[in-house]
Amino acid sequence: MKLHVSIIYGSVRTERQGIKAALFFQKKLKDLDVDYTLIDPLKSNLPLLDKMHKEYEPGEAPDQMEAISKVLEQSDGFLLISGEYNHSIPPALKNLLDHFQREYFFKPSAIVSYSAGNYGGVRAAVHLRAILAELGTPSISSMFPIAQVQNSFDDAGNTTNSFYEERSKRFLDEFMWYIRALKEARNKGIPY
Ligand SMILES: Cc1cc2nc3c(=O)[nH]c(=O)nc-3n(C[C@H](O)[C@H](O)[C@H](O)COP(=O)(O)O)c2cc1C
DSSP states (O other), X not given: OOOEEEEEEOOOXXXXXXXXXXXXXXXXXXXXXXXXXXXXXXXXXXXXXXXXGGGSOTTOSOHXXXXXXXXXXXXXXXXXXXXXXXXXXXXXXXXXXXXOSGGGTTOOEEEEEEXXXXXXXXXXXXXXXXXXXXXXXXXXXXXEEESSHHHHOOTTSOOOOHHHHHHHHHHHXXXXXXXXXXXXXXXXXXXX
């Protein structure tokens, strides 16, 4: 059975740029023959958090919440694509992440951050790493910061920057290693 990764993107802005980075990584996962689902808060239209998914009776959560829960549940890892808003992560991303809990447990995550400027969203990435640890999906050591995201990809997620092509291979190799290792470990049982 193929591995499955959720690509979790965090912006709902009309002029959003990070979607290009999400599309770039979608292609890279496809090249690796990994199944993926892009979870886009603009499409999923979750409300601001009232009840977490687990607080609903089985089958009674709103359809979109139920659908995302199922995708996260079947995922073997989570690839976060996060912009930097005032040195932290976008509110739509935090809202999306907070709706779910057990779905993340004992699976690895990896952080792609980006910004319009030259620092590639690294301050948001550091916050996100702490959040992911709390959610039960520890992030891999490597991060993938993208500076000037608006100039780095075309609308379909193609890049002419060979640096991103080369680095994405090493980054995803590391992520896949953890995905396989933790999947094997989960198959033997989880502590709780
Ligand atoms: C509310 C807000 C706050 C921002 N704060 C930062 C920031 O702290 N550091 C930074 O480098 N860029 C900042 N930016 C610029 C973003 O990096 C840039 O707009 C980026 O494209 C946002 O991601 P998105 O287009 O996917 O929404 C901010 C943008 C917004 C809308």
